[in-house]
Amino acid sequence: MTLKTAGVCKTRVRDLAKLELISVNKRFGRTTAIDNVSLVVEDNELFCLFGPPGCGKSTILRLFLGLEAPDSGQIRIGGRDVTQLPPADRDLAMVFQNLALFPHMSARENLAFPLVSRRADPKHVSAMVAQVAETLHIGHLLDKFPAHLSGGERQRVAIGRALVRNPKAYLMDEPISALDARLREEMRVELNRLQRQLNHTFVHVTHDQEEAMAVADRLCVMRDGRVEQIGTSLELYNAPQNRYVARQLGSPPINFISGNFDVSSGVFEASEMALAAVTGKANAGRGAAWLGVRPEDLSIVRDKSAGAVSVPAAIYEVEPLGAITIVDVKIGEQILKAQLPGQPKFSEGEYVNLCFDLRKCHLFDSDTERRLATGLDAINRN
Amino acid sequence: MAAIDLINLTKLFGFVKAVNDLTLTINDKEFVALLGPSGCGKTTTMNIISGIEQPTAGSVCFNGKDVAHVPPGRRGIGFVFQNYAIFTHMTVRANLAFGLEIRREESVTIARKVAEMAALMRLSDRLDRAAGRLNVNEMQRLAIGRSAIVRPEIFLLDEPLSNLDAAFRAEMRTELKHLQREIQQTMIYVTHDQIEAMSMADRIAVINLGVLQQYASPIEIYNNPANLFVAKFIGSPSMNLLNCRLVTDGGATKLDFGMAGRIIITDPKLLAQSRMAQRQDLVFGTRPEQLELRSDDGHASSLRMTTTFVERIGARTIVHLEHGDLALKVAEKNGYGAERGEARSIIVSQAEALLFDAENGRRVQDEGA
Numbered sequence: 001m002t003l004k005t006a007g008v009c010k011t012r013v014r015d016l017a018k019l020e021l022i023s024v025n026k027r028f029g030r031t032t033a034i035d036n037v038s039l040v041v042e043d044n045e046l047f048c049l050f051g052p053p054g055c056g057k058s059t060i061l062r063l064f065l066g067l068e069a070p071d072s073g074q075i076r077i078g079g080r081d082v083t084q085l086p087p088a089d090r091d092l093a094m095v096f097q098n099l100a101l102f103p104h105m106s107a108r109e110n111l112a113f114p115l116v117s118r119r120a121d122p123k124h125v126s127a128m129v130a131q132v133a134e135t136l137h138i139g140h141l142l143d144k145f146p147a148h149l150s151g152g153e154r155q156r157v158a159i160g161r162a163l164v165r166n167p168k169a170y171l172m173d174e175p176i177s178a179l180d181a182r183l184r185e186e187m188r189v190e191l192n193r194l195q196r197q198l199n200h201t202f203v204h205v206t207h208d209q210e211e212a213m214a215v216a217d218r219l220c221v222m223r224d225g226r227v228e229q230i231g232t233s234l235e236l237y238n239a240p241q242n243r244y245v246a247r248q249l250g251s252p253p254i255n256f257i258s259g260n261f262d263v264s265s266g267v268f269e270a271s272e273m274a275l276a277a278v279t280g281k282a283n284a285g286r287g288a289a290w291l292g293v294r295p296e297d298l299s300i301v302r303d304k305s306a307g308a309v310s311v312p313a314a315i316y317e318v319e320p321l322g323a324i325t326i327v328d329v330k331i332g333e334q335i336l337k338a339q340l341p342g343q344p345k346f347s348e349g350e351y352v353n354l355c356f357d358l359r360k361c362h363l364f365d366s367d368t369e370r371r372l373a374t375g376l377d378a379i380n381r382n
Numbered sequence: 383m384a385a386i387d388l389i390n391l392t393k394l395f396g397f398v399k400a401v402n403d404l405t406l407t408i409n410d411k412e413f414v415a416l417l418g419p420s421g422c423g424k425t426t427t428m429n430i431i432s433g434i435e436q437p438t439a440g441s442v443c444f445n446g447k448d449v450a451h452v453p454p455g456r457r458g459i460g461f462v463f464q465n466y467a468i469f470t471h472m473t474v475r476a477n478l479a480f481g482l483e484i485r486r487e488e489s490v491t492i493a494r495k496v497a498e499m500a501a502l503m504r505l506s507d508r509l510d511r512a513a514g515r516l517n518v519n520e521m522q523r524l525a526i527g528r529s530a531i532v533r534p535e536i537f538l539l540d541e542p543l544s545n546l547d548a549a550f551r552a553e554m555r556t557e558l559k560h561l562q563r564e565i566q567q568t569m570i571y572v573t574h575d576q577i578e579a580m581s582m583a584d585r586i587a588v589i590n591l592g593v594l595q596q597y598a599s600p601i602e603i604y605n606n607p608a609n610l611f612v613a614k615f616i617g618s619p620s621m622n623l624l625n626c627r628l629v630t631d632g633g634a635t636k637l638d639f640g641m642a643g644r645i646i647i648t649d650p651k652l653l654a655q656s657r658m659a660q661r662q663d664l665v666f667g668t669r670p671e672q673l674e675l676r677s678d679d680g681h682a683s684s685l686r687m688t689t690t691f692v693e694r695i696g697a698r699t700i701v702h703l704e705h706g707d708l709a710l711k712v713a714e715k716n717g718y719g720a721e722r723g724e725a726r727s728i729i730v731s732q733a734e735a736l737l738f739d740a741e742n743g744r745r746v747q748d749e750g751a
Contacts, residue, residue, distance in 0.1 A: 181574060296697040319559075326581065341671075
């Protein structure tokens with residue numbers, strides 16, 4: 001049986017499932033939910049929509065599904081315009097945040113439901129259920145009812161229910177955010193494995209930055225119904241287009257230091273601390289700017305070392321996390337977070353020097369919030 | 383002054399033992415986190431401390447006095463919940479002043495305390511705004527400020543940060559810890575998030591299925607977890623736990639990982655641990671940051687595995703590897719070059735590795751411990 005069902009998986013035939021939004025707008029009353037969004041989810045990609053609550057990420061899923069109609073713009077699935085098509089004809093499967101399992105049905109019946117309701121051949125139904133159960137490691141749970149399953153198990157059944165069909169793409173609205181931290185970490189590995197195994201297009205919605213970076217082939221950072229940036233997690237983390245994207249990704253978040261920037265000399269000077277640096281790469285900007293430095297690009301030394309750019313600071317709080325230690329340091333009135341490897345010891349109020357890895361720092365324009373440059377150097381004061 | 387003793391606490395809900403013979407001492411002014419997965423009994427324990435629930439057996443003492451007959455309102459406890467519990471129709475100022483007004487404090491004192499707390503919670507410019515119009519982050523700061531302002535002797539917080547976004551959560555961790563130091567109250571913090579517990583608490587009580595697993599400082603729990611449950615629950619990504627067999631072969635003591643290879647134990651500390659093992663079937667524990675990946679082969683302390691996938695989560699890159707039934711994770715830096723399908727040697731740092739008894743899950747203590 002196992003061999004036979006495993007065969008079903010490989011013989012699954014499917015259409016190309018590229019999902020596209022073209023200049024889509026959507027308003028709810030006076031609120032603009034989606035503001036001229038164009039994006040392409042490539043076939044066989046795990047694409048992640050990421051942003052705070054209310055940014056429009058779930059609305060995009062509902063537009064793809066056909067649960068909402070756009071005010072203007074076009075929606076395409078597999079190259080075909082589906083804007084006017086009802087949900088049932090779009091052939092997408094959805095996993096909701098609240099799982100929506102039927103409490104009076106066993107896990108097996110829940111899994112079979114999408115097929116049974118389409119009057120599928122019972123033999124096909126049991127083969128598909130067995131295959132999905134194997135993929136998700138829930139074979140031993142099939143006769144249990146949702147009330148007797150743990151959060152993670154229920155989650156897997158809910159995902160399984162979307163998998164028994166062979167849709168063009170799977171859409172998932174915060175499928176694991178209700179779980180405990182530890183389980184979430186395991187489930188995101190599972191999700192990734194699942195996507196590779198199924199070779200299908202996945203659109204995943206989350207407000208959890210670590211989850212977004214961990215699972216996505218590419219992610220889309222959203223704000224107020226607009227797309228801020230699309231790319232791989234590495235691209236977005238290391239080259240954020242603006243201050244918003246920089247702050248949304250990474251925990252503890254990137255530190256910002258206000259100052260002034262002059263493009264003709266390339267010099268940035270912080271107004272509230274003795275910090276100055278130069279960049280040769282910026283192509284615009286004059287006036288107020290922010291220096292962005294990630295916690296892991298800061299280090300702490302007790303003695304001022306020659307060469308390194310450092311600023312005197314005082315230890316404010318120490319958060320030992322085992323593998324890393326987050327140290328909050330105070331410079332004047334500002335608190336910066338440094339992330340150090342291992343378990344270094346500091347005492348509160350201790351005076352130290354904070355060193356900047358300037359090559360990894362970014363400059364952002366304080367009006368437009370756009371990134372002006374990445375990579376600075378110490379100013380050679382001879 | 384508020385020291386708390388929980389003595390052999392048990393709480394039954396029907397046949398379910400929500401709390402099972404829990405004994406815990408919380409010192410005056412201490413910040414203690416109750417940490418565990420949902421349903422572990424941590425919230426029930428907190429409710430028993432506050433008096434909302436009565437224990438089935440055992441007792442709760444404040445400063446050595448049994449409080450079984452003290453009603454919740456007289457226990458001197460301040461609360462902060464996940465869902466705020468603030469009056470949304472009232473202004474921020476009225477919310478902050480509420481607890482003080484109930485106590486009929488003088489209006490001058492109230493005004494002064496409200497101004498101080500608003501400054502501490504960074505709400506000074508929001509004082510006249512209706513609480514319902516605050517954003518999520520501000521609401522949670524208000525909820526904390528509202529409880530803190532009456533200076534309860536004991537402060538109970540039930541997952542107060544779980545609704546906040548990641549960037550703000552990181553800031554609030556620092557602020558809460560600082561707040562506790564400023565107001566010098568005994569704080570009990572319930573959470574399922576090990577990062578919150580690690581970063582703020584003086585001591586962490588790890589609870590599973592109603593049973594206390596370990597009670598120690600964050601670093602002690604991280605470096606010397608008492609058993610497999612604690613080892614797995616603390617740390618992100620979690621500790622690698624690999625089944626192995628202890629074998630001696632030609633005078634050398636080895637750990638046999640089956641197909642993935644064998645490790646010759648050379649480190650004296652690990653050797654000492656292995657001598658105390660009660661049986662051959664062990665679980666080898668090693669943290670993702672304690673492993674090193676190499677493309678070459680043939681190190682005495684190396685396992686051979688294939689990269690299955692790579693998580694790039696900002697500052698760190700988590701490389702997942704597998705061989706047969708064994709799977710592990712290695713933490714590397716941002717931008718680390720790794721691709722799916724590559725074969726790698728994994729060099730284990732023996733000095734930091736831990737051994738657990740595969741049967742009872744307890745950590746094998748070396749002779750020194």
